[in-house]
Amino acid sequence: MPLKLSATASKIPYYPTAGGYSLPDGVALLASNECPDPPLPEVVAAASAALAATNRYPDPSYAPLRQALSDHTGVDPSLIAVGNGSCEVLLALGEALLEPGTELVYAWPSFSVYPHLEAASGATAVRVPLDDDHRHDLDAIADAITDDTRLVIVCNPNNPTSTAVGLEPLRAFVRRVPEHVVVLIDEAYIEFAEQYRPEDSISLLQEHPHVVLLRTFSKLYGLAGLRVGYGLCSSTDLVGAVERVRQPFVVNVAAAAAATEALRHPGETGARIAQARESRGVLEAGLSALGIRAARSEANFCWFDLPADGQDPGEVEQRVIASLRDGGILVRSGGALGRPGALRVTYGTRGDNERFLAALRTALA
Numbered sequence: 184m185p186l187k188l189s190a191t192a193s194k195i196p197y198y199p200t201a202g203g204y205s206l207p208d209g210v211a212l213l214a215s216n217e218c219p220d221p222p223l224p225e226v227v228a229a230a231s232a233a234l235a236a237t238n239r240y241p242d243p244s245y246a247p248l249r250q251a252l253s254d255h256t257g258v259d260p261s262l263i264a265v266g267n268g269s270c271e272v273l274l275a276l277g278e279a280l281l282e283p284g285t286e287l288v289y290a291w292p293s294f295s296v297y298p299h300l301e302a303a304s305g306a307t308a309v310r311v312p313l314d315d316d317h318r319h320d321l322d323a324i325a326d327a328i329t330d331d332t333r334l335v336i337v338c339n340p341n342n343p344t345s346t347a348v349g350l351e352p353l354r355a356f357v358r359r360v361p362e363h364v365v366v367l368i369d370e371a372y373i374e375f376a377e378q379y380r381p382e383d384s385i386s387l388l389q390e391h392p393h394v395v396l397l398r399t400f401s402k403l404y405g406l407a408g409l410r411v412g413y414g415l416c417s418s419t420d421l422v423g424a425v426e427r428v429r430q431p432f433v434v435n436v437a438a439a440a441a442a443t444e445a446l447r448h449p450g451e452t453g454a455r456i457a458q459a460r461e462s463r464g465v466l467e468a469g470l471s472a473l474g475i476r477a478a479r480s481e482a483n484f485c486w487f488d489l490p491a492d493g494q495d496p497g498e499v500e501q502r503v504i505a506s507l508r509d510g511g512i513l514v515r516s517g518g519a520l521g522r523p524g525a526l527r528v529t530y531g532t533r534g535d536n537e538r539f540l541a542a543l544r545t546a547l548a
């Protein structure tokens with residue numbers, strides 16, 4: 184008998200995962216914006232030590248992790264919702280806020296998890312095109328908000344286009360958003376941005392009652408495999424909304440211990456940011472030598488249109504991706520992310536970056 188899914192579940196799109204998790208060693212994984220470096224030995228040790236007590240459930244308040252995040256950000260622990268990856272916080276917030284008859288506004292192309300929100304809730308999504316520089320058009324997004332809007336998302340820097348908007352435009356935007364609409368600013372890559380520092384946007388939480396800053400340990404902190412993220416919220420009501428709809432014990436003890444330890448090494452994270460800046464320069468120059476102008480990246484990846492020379496951009500993209508894969512390099516398809524003919528390429532190690540540029544030159548020849 185064929186499986187009969189609910190009408191809601193059958194509308195939910197599959198997340199476009201990268202291939203490559205069962206590839207041989209030596210493949211350059213530049214498709215998922217992960218950190219190219221393994222976690223610090225101290226972080227691995229903290230996670231391992233936590234395993235000794237896994238007969239117990241986690242502390243459901245995650246007190247040490249939330250206190251460490253509070254020390255790190257200056258935000259009171261009562262205003263921090265931790266989650267099994269930041270996507271889990273995002274989906275919980277969507278579940279708490281959205282239902283049929285309500286609206287959700289976000290830019291497009293943007294993060295491929297957002298379409299899950301309308302599918303899972305039955306809300307109507309309003310997608311606002313990015314501007315010609317692949318950036319959020321904040322005025323157009325504000326104009327798209329109606330009485331029925333419950334949630335507006337700004338992905339800053341934006342995945343997949345790597346661009347960011349500045350803090351003052353963002354502040355002016357938040358001021359325009361009515362208080363019945365929650366403003367979720369997805370800052371998964373904010374540590375890599377040039378526009379403003381992670382500590383700067385915290386002021387938005389104090390100025391407005393309807394803001395959530397979404398952050399993650401998956402990118403800069405190199406803990407994508409452990410799944411820890413968090414939302415910094417303007418109010419305890421927002422934290423409560425997230426807590427209400429989900430199961431208890433979302434963050435496992437090893438992940439919580441690793442994340443807490445990861446915050447204790449600012450020198451190392453600073454070095455990773457410097458390494459990402461270096462990669463940015465190398466890739467921009469290398470792409471430019473191939474006649475490619477990438478979007479202005481403020482993240483740990485780049486985004487660009489492949490030269491199509493009158494051919495179908497989607498076909499060029501597929502050909503280049505296949506050629507790169509044959510060369511042991513995995514990148515992300517722009518077509519799968521809303522822009523056929525584009526590629527999203529994560530900054531790798533120095534060696535990965537050079538290999539990618541050489542393989543791209545071959546693919547385009």
Ligand SMILES: *Cc1c(COP(=O)(O)O)cnc(C)c1O
Nearest residue numbers: 268269270294342371399401412
């Ligand atoms: C990678 C990423 C995240 C992080 O997701 P986790 O669930 O924390 O791993 C969130 N938002 C965006 C835009 C991302 O690209």
